[in-house]
Amino acid sequence: MEELTDRFVEGDRSRVVLVPGNHDVDWPMSKSAMTLVPDDQVPGNLPSELYRADTKYRWNWKTRELFQISDLPKYEQRLDAYWQFFEEFYQDVKDCFG
Numbered sequence: 001m002e003e004l005t006d007r008f009v010e011g012d013r014s015r016v017v018l019v020p021g022n023h024d025v026d027w028p029m030s031k032s033a034m035t036l037v038p039d040d041q042v043p044g045n046l047p048s049e050l051y052r053a054d055t056k057y058r059w060n061w062k063t064r065e066l067f068q069i070s071d072l073p074k075y076e077q078r079l080d081a082y083w084q085f086f087e088e089f090y091q092d093v094k095d096c097f098g
Contacts, residue, residue: 001089014093024082033075034058034067042066 001016009015037057043049046066050057056069069075 013090016089018086018089020079020082024079026078026081030075030078031067033069033071033078035070037066037068 001018005011005013005016043057046057049055050059056072058067058069059065060067
């Protein structure tokens with residue numbers, strides 16, 4: 001990122017926006033914080049349940065399985081590596097984020 005920032009915006013990190021994506025998630029951490037929901041316990045209104053802002057359910061399209069967050073503090077650590085990089089990248093940028 002440093003090289004790209006130097007090359008395209010003269011090193012001005014305030015002109016770079018970092019957005020996390022699925023490649024930034026620590027998937028082993030995420031998975032260890034969730035439990036598989038047995039078929040007989042899947043909510044009948046699953047689509048609307050998954051779209052609730054505060055839902056603890058996560059759908060895995062690859063395996064077509066439903067998981068529930070069972071350890072929220074651990075699950076919230078899934079982007080820690082991204083946030084560490086983010087803070088280091090912007091450490092010298094003043095007043096960039098309010």
